[in-house]
Amino acid sequence: MTTHSLLILPGDGIGPEVMTEVRKVIDWFQTNKGIAFDVSEDLVGGAAYDKHGKPLADETMAKALEVDAVLLGAVGGPAYDNLDFSVKPERGLLRLRKEMDLFANLRPAQCFDALADFSSLKREVVAGLDILIVRELTSGVYFGEPRGIHSDDNNPQNEGGRVGINTQRYTSGEIRRVARAAFELAKKRDNRVCSMEKANVMESGILWREEVQWVHDNEYPEVELSHMYADNGAMQLVRRPSQFDVIVTDNLFGDILSDAAAMLTGSLGMLPSASLGAPMANGRPRAMYEPVHGSAPDITGQGKANPIACILSFAMALRYSYDLGAEADLLEKAVEKVLADGVRTADLMGPEGGTPVSTSQMGDKIVEAL
Amino acid sequence: MTTHSLLILPGDGIGPEVMTEVRKVIDWFQTNKGIAFDVSEDLVGGAAYDKHGKPLADETMAKALEVDAVLLGAVGGPAYDNLDFSVKPERGLLRLRKEMDLFANLRPAQCFDALADFSSLKREVVAGLDILIVRELTSGVYFGEPRGIHSDDNNPQNEGGRVGINTQRYTSGEIRRVARAAFELAKKRDNRVCSMEKANVMESGILWREEVQWVHDNEYPEVELSHMYADNGAMQLVRRPSQFDVIVTDNLFGDILSDAAAMLTGSLGMLPSASLGAPMANGRPRAMYEPVHGSAPDITGQGKANPIACILSFAMALRYSYDLGAEADLLEKAVEKVLADGVRTADLMGPEGGTPVSTSQMGDKIVEAL
Ligand SMILES: CC(C)[C@H](C(=O)O)[C@@H](O)C(=O)O
Ligand SMILES: CC(C)[C@H](C(=O)O)[C@@H](O)C(=O)O
Numbered sequence: 001m002t003t004h005s006l007l008i009l010p011g012d013g014i015g016p017e018v019m020t021e022v023r024k025v026i027d028w029f030q031t032n033k034g035i036a037f038d039v040s041e042d043l044v045g046g047a048a049y050d051k052h053g054k055p056l057a058d059e060t061m062a063k064a065l066e067v068d069a070v071l072l073g074a075v076g077g078p079a080y081d082n083l084d085f086s087v088k089p090e091r092g093l094l095r096l097r098k099e100m101d102l103f104a105n106l107r108p109a110q111c112f113d114a115l116a117d118f119s120s121l122k123r124e125v126v127a128g129l130d131i132l133i134v135r136e137l138t139s140g141v142y143f144g145e146p147r148g149i150h151s152d153d154n155n156p157q158n159e160g161g162r163v164g165i166n167t168q169r170y171t172s173g174e175i176r177r178v179a180r181a182a183f184e185l186a187k188k189r190d191n192r193v194c195s196m197e198k199a200n201v202m203e204s205g206i207l208w209r210e211e212v213q214w215v216h217d218n219e220y221p222e223v224e225l226s227h228m229y230a231d232n233g234a235m236q237l238v239r240r241p242s243q244f245d246v247i248v249t250d251n252l253f254g255d256i257l258s259d260a261a262a263m264l265t266g267s268l269g270m271l272p273s274a275s276l277g278a279p280m281a282n283g284r285p286r287a288m289y290e291p292v293h294g295s296a297p298d299i300t301g302q303g304k305a306n307p308i309a310c311i312l313s314f315a316m317a318l319r320y321s322y323d324l325g326a327e328a329d330l331l332e333k334a335v336e337k338v339l340a341d342g343v344r345t346a347d348l349m350g351p352e353g354g355t356p357v358s359t360s361q362m363g364d365k366i367v368e369a370l
Numbered sequence: 371m372t373t374h375s376l377l378i379l380p381g382d383g384i385g386p387e388v389m390t391e392v393r394k395v396i397d398w399f400q401t402n403k404g405i406a407f408d409v410s411e412d413l414v415g416g417a418a419y420d421k422h423g424k425p426l427a428d429e430t431m432a433k434a435l436e437v438d439a440v441l442l443g444a445v446g447g448p449a450y451d452n453l454d455f456s457v458k459p460e461r462g463l464l465r466l467r468k469e470m471d472l473f474a475n476l477r478p479a480q481c482f483d484a485l486a487d488f489s490s491l492k493r494e495v496v497a498g499l500d501i502l503i504v505r506e507l508t509s510g511v512y513f514g515e516p517r518g519i520h521s522d523d524n525n526p527q528n529e530g531g532r533v534g535i536n537t538q539r540y541t542s543g544e545i546r547r548v549a550r551a552a553f554e555l556a557k558k559r560d561n562r563v564c565s566m567e568k569a570n571v572m573e574s575g576i577l578w579r580e581e582v583q584w585v586h587d588n589e590y591p592e593v594e595l596s597h598m599y600a601d602n603g604a605m606q607l608v609r610r611p612s613q614f615d616v617i618v619t620d621n622l623f624g625d626i627l628s629d630a631a632a633m634l635t636g637s638l639g640m641l642p643s644a645s646l647g648a649p650m651a652n653g654r655p656r657a658m659y660e661p662v663h664g665s666a667p668d669i670t671g672q673g674k675a676n677p678i679a680c681i682l683s684f685a686m687a688l689r690y691s692y693d694l695g696a697e698a699d700l701l702e703k704a705v706e707k708v709l710a711d712g713v714r715t716a717d718l719m720g721p722e723g724g725t726p727v728s729t730s731q732m733g734d735k736i737v738e739a740l
Binding site: 076085088090094120121122125141142144147148149152155157158159160161162163164165166167168169170171172173174175176198200201202203204205206207208211214230231232234235237238239240252253255256257259260262263264268294 | 446455458460464490491492495511512514517518519522525527528529530531532533534535536537538539540541542543544545546568570571572573574575576577578581584600601602604605607608609610622623625626627629630632633634638664
């Protein structure tokens, strides 16, 4: 029997709370479907800093490189806001992304019909919305050198006497591989890719546009490709998000645009994400899964967190890392059923009412519905 | 009698069309209020490229540095999409910003009540919305060196063999001066500034945060200051834009976030902007005014463009460059009246109807209402 190895990194804030609910789902699959998961758990972010003095221990990093998949909760929180840059909780997450080489970050922005009214956008603009943002995750200004804050004391024009530098750097190879991921995904969806950059002001954006076009023309001529400046992209996402199918963009634009897109749907507590790398020996991609929401310090420890985003992230793991597509469907259907039954964590409670439940009760309901 | 010098740069697409309507307004003030404007006109963008082979002639640049204010229409269009980077229409605009040292770009995102239904957001989320984004405009990744596309042929890992580089670079002095502009503006509004960056992943963002905080603590302790990561900022703009008063952010984030904010209001054809620099000999800031909308090639030459954004940009010029606040009020009131009367260019025509007018008729109506 194959075992499916999974490293759980609950992290900070509501991370541990939502992860407890995923554990229930895993147990159910083990008990009822005879699927053997080999689950280990470790620290990341502020929780790791508290123990090790850094946001990701080397042993945890090594472990992440061994398993079939990593499931991460969330990192960061006000307690860590004043830490030095090099040990901030976020550095743990960035190290995982970089060393696992997870270059394609898949962020679906989907509007669940039951929740369309939570959007600040009109129902008719977001109902049925289903777009997928593919964000490059291992390069760009997040990782480019040189970087840092330097003294600029010799410059009399510079009141304050310092200079802050970061470098946006992309190779054609880095662009091509994430473009391929986007085209592959589009083929399974509506066959359309829109690539976003600022080729009108940045040379790295010109390279981005040319390489995406190259991959299209040479390998995916059958997929519809368009290009858009990222500022216009932000506008169009607000104006008429349903015009998009798959969006592919760089690390920094992807960070901003995918958060805006997630918020459009009104379903922030519901949105999963997958970060995928190159195929491992078993043929499946190196992978980390995370809810799109953050550590939500304001509601931590109150039983208010919605575990669905993390549970749906595990569903993505079932599909992409364990080749358990039918089980992923089953889990997603269970979530849909619970929502259709009116079961609601605090963030989902609207004027039309519903059955209010805690984080833990939501987990139980989903397991019951399996 | 003081004369007020103005350089008009209509640019491309609908730029010339909307500028014709501003001319009517200027004529009205000359004839009826005895205000002497010394108006000159020149080329920028694609129009300048067609004549000079570059998007801004040196004489035009020199002229821009002499006048009290510049009013620009829009630059760019499909005819120029394949031009070399160095002569793209946008380079003309960027040269003006840089050489006039227009470091503070003021982009109001205001929802006009009559137009609230044009927003893709719910009326209750955007009605009465009035936020001001102050974008740094002369530095950051738009201008940082090194930059370019280079061969990377020696790197066997790099399929495609090229690398694209841009540099995000901010000095403390550059950050402080735009922060001061934001705090000054906040004092005349709701006294709140929110600064946005990615200090969790970029050192230039850390410097940004520290310097804005420094200006606050040392010079504007009475203004409320908060900090937000730019990705969360994008989310919050979509979720509940009315939580903001003044937002201050860097050149690239400002580009994306201000476009998203403008689109929230549903009033894109209505939004003016001002780009301000250091005081000139006359004590008033070096300044360029522009509508927020672009060159709109799809409707160029059809009499469909809405001239209001450009006319309101001229109203900002009256206020900030000519010290003619009362005249600015008068012009803004005339625009309000025309809208209240139901006069509508195509972009403003909703289900509730109204009197459809062309670009030129809208200009006439506004002049009549003066
Ligand atoms: C926590 C932070 C480092 C991260 C990022 O900027 O990538 C987050 O915003 C995200 O989008 O996953
Ligand atoms: C036209 C382009 C160079 C410009 C920019 O990126 O700044 C535009 O998007 C803007 O916001 O004024």
